Amino acid sequence: MGAASNGNTGAPPHFSGLQVRLPDGLWLDCPPMPDTFVVNAGDLIQVWTNDAFLSNRHRVINPPPGDASDSLSVVFFAGPHFDATVECLPACCSAARPARYPAVSAREHLEKKLRGSGV
Numbered sequence: 001m002g003a004a005s006n007g008n009t010g011a012p013p014h015f016s017g018l019q020v021r022l023p024d025g026l027w028l029d030c031p032p033m034p035d036t037f038v039v040n041a042g043d044l045i046q047v048w049t050n051d052a053f054l055s056n057r058h059r060v061i062n063p064p065p066g067d068a069s070d071s072l073s074v075v076f077f078a079g080p081h082f083d084a085t086v087e088c089l090p091a092c093c094s095a096a097r098p099a100r101y102p103a104v105s106a107r108e109h110l111e112k113k114l115r116g117s118g119v
Helices: 045-047 107-117
Strands: 018-019 027-029 058-060
Touching: 045 107
Parallel strands: none
Antiparallel strands: 018 027, 018 058
């Protein structure tokens, strides 16, 4: 299958492959924006911020055949020390908005995630 000489391969403009799953189950494309970068907040950030920042389901799909975009994805994971207690930050809760999650050690959280994944 050929592509038009204008370089249009049928891919969305500035295709990155990053998609975020919406609450209704649909996947939303996250096209790159000039001079920006994307941060995916993980589960522990959701606990710390009392849902101010949500951990979301996301994926990266391959670009369509013939895509010649020059985007680059770099993955970096960071987390607290295993013995750190993760609980709602004082600035993120109040009497009117109590903590939504119990305190947990980073180790306990990781072990629970690994057990749930079958690893």
